Amino acid sequence: MTDFAPDGIEIRSLTTLESIVEASRVLGEVWGGDAGMPANLLRALAHSGNYVVGLYDGERMIGASAGFFAAPAERSMHSHITGVLEEYQSRGLGRVLKQHQRDWAFARDVGHITWTFDPLVARNAHFNLLILGARVTEYLVDHYGSMPDAVNRGDETDRLLVSWSLASPRTGNPPDEDIVASVAIPRDIETMRRERPADAEQWRRTVREQFADLYGRGFVVGGFRDEAGYLFVQESARS
Numbered sequence: 001m002t003d004f005a006p007d008g009i010e011i012r013s014l015t016t017l018e019s020i021v022e023a024s025r026v027l028g029e030v031w032g033g034d035a036g037m038p039a040n041l042l043r044a045l046a047h048s049g050n051y052v053v054g055l056y057d058g059e060r061m062i063g064a065s066a067g068f069f070a071a072p073a074e075r076s077m078h079s080h081i082t083g084v085l086e087e088y089q090s091r092g093l094g095r096v097l098k099q100h101q102r103d104w105a106f107a108r109d110v111g112h113i114t115w116t117f118d119p120l121v122a123r124n125a126h127f128n129l130l131i132l133g134a135r136v137t138e139y140l141v142d143h144y145g146s147m148p149d150a151v152n153r154g155d156e157t158d159r160l161l162v163s164w165s166l167a168s169p170r171t172g173n174p175p176d177e178d179i180v181a182s183v184a185i186p187r188d189i190e191t192m193r194r195e196r197p198a199d200a201e202q203w204r205r206t207v208r209e210q211f212a213d214l215y216g217r218g219f220v221v222g223g224f225r226d227e228a229g230y231l232f233v234q235e236s237a238r239s
Helices: 017-031 039-047 093-106 122-131 189-195 197-216
Strands: 009-013 051-057 060-069 076-084 112-117 135-140 159-165 181-183 219-225 229-234
Touching: 009 093, 017 039, 017 051, 017 060, 017 076, 039 051, 039 060, 051 076, 051 093, 060 093, 076 093, 093 112, 093 122, 112 122, 122 159, 122 219, 135 197, 135 219, 181 197, 189 197, 197 219
Parallel strands: 076 112
Antiparallel strands: 009 051, 051 060, 060 076, 112 159, 135 159, 181 229, 219 229
């Protein structure tokens, strides 16, 4: 049980085959298609000491998350997949899971958690960069290749890799005088993909090109604003 979860919500490490199979089913329902995570892989990760948990409302599993350790010298863990059922989304449970990941990792001498997210999804950029204070470390072009799930089908899987320093305080956005450029993204790329897929594809290309140009000139992502998008600064200005 976590002391920061809402009443009735609990996070449990998954140790039985039955709970692992249920986690695989929940992740499949969240992502649609075949982009959840196979039960046999979740079982292997859990049995070898990696992070595999279920999010419960009472006895009902409503979400799941899985991550694995990086090379020992890096003292890092990669959070590979997290999903919460649609009816439980927008209730702050993603933050509950991240806090649990942080505490779990700290207890195992992990200093950083990494993960990827789609740079066009504004709510994820807001959460990862503003709420958690994670730092963008890399832009990955079509990182996973073609994916058949309902979320990613028909789109190239560009991702931002972020690193969350677990012991560092959240610093917020850089001061205006340090911002050298910004890269805007749509407010609701999911709706655009369904209703105007050609526009969504153009956004993908435009954002990719702008990131490549700014990285090529030695700038890095220093923050995010909902109205402006990603904020770029000189490397030396990123705290």
